[in-house]
Ligand code: KIV
């Protein structure tokens with residue numbers, strides 16, 4: 203089991219900000235693991251890796267497969283796997299069955315699920331039965347059709363109070379931390395001040411106990427990214443350049459070169 207536990211994450215409330223990133227694959231998990239406290243195998247895998255328009259079609263099998271790859275390729279970070287749409291909203295029992303499968307088959311530490319007050323009973327049910335839960339309030343991509351698209355939440359006083367109540371309910375139900383996505387700064391600040399567990403922001407200002415980003419946005423592998431992202435690298439440009447030079451070399455027969463060719467063994471003079 204990896205070194206950073208959900209209890210360690212919980213204990214970071216108000217301390218040095220938690221560093222979190224998404225990971226879906228072995229090579230990326232290996233590269234990120236030394237630098238982060240938490241790796242999230244997000245259901246954003248559906249959009250980022252599989253080219254889907256929303257996260258709604260992502261299956262539990264997909265989350266288990268990517269979760270296992272990330273667990274196998276990390277030793278330090280706390281690994282959390284998203285429960286996808288339709289695998290937990292029906293009842294606490296359904297959520298337990300899905301979460302138990304994810305924990306048992308991927309080897310991750312915890313699951314994340316989206317939702318507020320309506321999911322509090324489920325969070326308590328899982329936590330009491332050995333499954334740590336990371337909450338997720340504010341912009342909920344699985345609720346894209348009821349939230350009116352991928353848009354910032356909590357802009358009105360009424361909406362701000364609703365998100366506040368959601369965060370409080372999820373924290374009181376026993377979540378070890380809460381992702382706060384796409385909310386205005388004042389809402390993030392108020393949640394962070396009022397709830398006893400760490401808030402992990404994405405598009406939610408610096409007034410949180412930690413930050414998370416989609417790694418493909420961070421490294422410039424996605425064609426474009428939302429304005430709250432800072433792209434720390436432009437890997438897409440590096441891949442584009444490598445592919446262009448490879449294509450030119452193949453067409454000009456400059457690749458494979460001398461050093462890239464298997465050679466027959468020399469006819470042996472003596473014993474060999
Ligand atoms: O799926 C995901 O990547 C997420 C993060 C953006 C929090 O839920």
Ligand code: NA
Nearest residue numbers: 244245246284
């Ligand atoms: Na997600």
